Amino acid sequence: MKLAGAALNQTPLDWENNLNNIKTAIEQAKEQKVDILCLPEMSIPGYGCEDLFLSEWFSAECFEKLLEIKEWCEGVIVCVGLPIRLNGITYNTACVIKNKEIVGFTAKQFLANDGVHYETRWFSSWVANTVQEFEMLGQSYQIGDIIYEHQGVKFAFEICEDAWRNENRPAYRHKPKGVQLIINPSASHFAMSKTDVRYHLVVDASKQFECTYLYVNLLGNEAGKMIYDGEILIAQNGNVVLRNQLLSFKSVDFECAEVSFDSPLPVVDVTPLPPVDENIEFISAITVALFDYLRKSRSRGFVLSLSGGADSSLVAVAVAEMVHRAVEEIGLEEFARKTNCCTPNEVSDLKLLSGKELRNALVGKLLVTAYQGTVNSSDNTFQSAQELAKSIGAVFYNWTIDEEVRSYQSKIENAIGRRLTWEHDDITLQNIQARVRAPGIWMMANLTNSLLLATSNRSEASVGYATMDGDTAGSISPIAGVDKAFVRQWLVWAQQHLGYDGLQYVNNLQPSAELRPLANTQTDEEDLMPYPLLNQIERMAFYDRLSPQQVFANLRGTYPDDQLKSFVQRFYTLWSRNQWKRERYAPAFHLDDYNVDPRSWLRFPILSGGFKEELTEVGIR
Template sequence: MKIALAQINPTIGAFSANLAKMIRMAEEARDRGCQLVVFPELAICGYPPRDLLERPEFVAANLEATEALVKATKGITLICGFVDLVREKGGKPLRNATLVAQDGKVLARAYKRLLPTYDVFDETRYFEPGKTATVTEIGGIPFGLSICEDIWNDADFFPSPLYDLDPVAELVATGAKIVVNISASPFYLGKGHLRERLLCHLSAKYQRPFLYCNQVGADDHLIFDGHSLVADKGKVLARAASFKEDLLIFDLAAEKGPMAPYFERDDEEALEALTLGIRDYFSKTGFSLAVVGLSGGIDSSVTAALAVRALGAEGVLGVLMPSPYTSRASMEDAQALATALGIQTKTIAITRIYQEYRVCLEGALGEPPGDITDQNIQARIRGNLLMALANQYRGLVLCTGNKAEFAVGYCTLYGDMCGALSVLADVPKLMVYKLGRLINAQHGKKIIPERVFIKAPSAELKPNQKDEDDLPAYILLDTLVKGYVEELKSPEDLLASGLPPESLEQTLKMIYRAEYKRWQAAPGLKITAKAFGYGRRYPIAHGFDPLKFRNRRVL
């Protein structure tokens, strides 16, 4: 039997487009000799649909598209994810479902049994879990049907399983000779390697093939890397491409299929993920122009270069906005970057606007604006200009701040935080430099000028300003943010690792104090295990001091 894993990039709620794509890929799989084609989790409607699931018309359109797909698929068996209705009384009205269909008839349905609620997931908000293991014969072989989270609870792989139920063990006990897992598994750095280890473990433990079909593409802040694969007897036998659509065809009898390369370096993987995130955000929202403020620093340089990778040079407008404190070197570096990228630029000096703003404000205050007020005036003037250009040219502003700045609030609301998408919001500062070096290496020339890499980072909002005058050194700040935010380490664990107490105290206070800013920030592309935003939900108003309670332990 030849099996096709159809790794597609659906758009949430674009039922006609999703359906046409799925029919086209099913027909291609059939024409290439496949007897079975497998699509990802909720492929009909796209994942995650979130509160669109509360709209009856959305659910109805999903069911109509599913029926149309079943009727249109001839000469090949189909496995596909969709939203189904709960037909018994009690519980939630919907289920995260998959079906098996052949020549216009539905042969079996199965329902997701483990509904995740951690990090970015909130599936119990919408879905009722499935109650039984579903095994169905395809071509005389019993296939066990599972959906995403259903394979993520093996007690031999995970030290502390989250659920009492192990759906994979039940499928095997029910007689499954092959296990299929349809998935919409969001990306973060290292996630692909983790999935491979899990699937290899399961295939070795149960001594049967595992077919894993994952969604690809980006939806708002979430990126899906694809990386569909076939594993058997502890080895990966076939692998689809990462970060693009693919039709992975596997010959079950010969145990052969293509093996797409996978990224071994985090910077290479992050570069592709962020590029896809920008490209899909623009294409799925109907925009084609990115407006980027160019400061001559590393963050704006990398953001602009990523935008060009995603949208082409014609899809990026760079804006230079010098103030009285902008150095000549910064202007030269920003212009050199724009020239190397081949993007159009506009220069709007903000000095006159800034001076007039100060005069008006001083008249109201009876005194000159204070230091922070004065700095934020400049940032907000720039944000206003960027938004005006985006309005005029029907584009979207890209925010350029990195994760370290975002963590501690080293950014200005309605200033440099203005925008539709925050490209680097989940990228540590040192990773931004690595991405810049990689961009230059891939181009074979200095797209980003060398001086950008070696000069001290500065907002240039007052004379001789440097970021590290106000913050811990970025190498230290990145470590603190990773330990406290991503790895959930306690303050004493961070201190035990050798981090300076004064830097720890400063950073933790800033992280909590900046929560109100992050609630108002543009969505940021997620590339780490724990990003700020939808997957990290902290209150703004609270009295918890992590340092005061740092010696407390859970009993």
């Protein structure tokens, strides 16, 4: 039997795009004489439709699209995902179409409801071993825990989360029923190192349940925050039959392979994947995410306030690497068509270029940067920003904002009847510099119909080390899902392994906001605490969900007790005080195994007691 999966780059409510991708996959399956084609979870409407799943009209619209798709499926079995709403309850289903006929709907039994997932808000779980009939548009259909058959081979489903439920997963029930093929359409979000877990989930299951397992994931930045790696896996009895290249820039990644059910591969021990390099995973994911966000928002490019520091430098390199990777995979003409960055005549001229010359020419069309200096800015950061922009081909502007800062400062001084000083008004004088940078860079974004890239990272978000409406301003915050320590080490890796020599300047600098007078030699870690420690406290507090007392106990011995207590107090105090900032950050990509975004992974009250009693127990207050 020839099995196929197609990872699709879908978009919520974009019926034309979604159906075109589905049709492309079906046509490829028919050309390859495929027996069974699996498409990702919720492939008709897009997985990220959120509260639309609660609307009666929406599920009805999806069903009408299903009837269109059905007519394309001559001579092939296609498994396609959509919501089915019965008696005011929505189910997450995979529909099996065989030779233009709907055979049935399998409904998801376990719903993801942790981390970034809120499936129980929209869907209801299906009861195992039950099947019922329903009527839609005058026709009767079966829905439930169905066992299907093709060419004497029984097949059934696990839909995404179903497979993650260990001893309760449906595969345990499928095996005694003689199921030889398990199909898993998924929308499993990307997180660094997660692919190793998913690989074993699939390949180990093929060995444990002595079956063939076909797994197909969604692809790309579907709806703004979540990234999907488009993984396609076919495994039999512990053997990997097919595994594709992840995080593609294609709209449709179609893969197929032949599998014998008469003479299956022998049961073997599963071969582990080589160690995962999170540096490669990170840049692969963020470049696909930026590419999709750019084209799906129908923007014309990016604008970036390039300070010469680590965060803005990483964002600039991510845009350059997005251009490089996308053109390398899908070609110049397809890149230009999808990003709308070049006219046909310009494409003809660009075809004469290659390598870094082509990359830099395209970056020059897509990325505008500006260094917005003050009297407190150093020559080192200016050189870092200018040389990096030059090395990647970005448009680079340089202006100062001292006049605007003085204007605001004098207005307030006249109003309150006294001068503002660094001794008494430190935060106020720092914030006005960061905040005054926003209007000018927003103007550049408006002028070019571009996305403004914010540059805050997760460590800064945790403790509110950012000026609201200043350096947090932006349409998208690409690196807010990773911590500062990761940012700094990644830049060194990128200089060494990706050839971005322009990073040599930033890699020799200590992170600094450069908002105090230069004589003060301000650094981030002096303002806060060592970044590795900040990241440890954050992870223990909100990923491991430990109390302040447990966090202190686990870290004891890394610093003198009094110093560690002050760091722990500073973290929890700043965390509690700055939840309102996290509520207002620009949308961020989910890149790590957790994040601090209250609209996706971590909710926390804006107003709270600030861990006062818990910190007292540690002996801090």
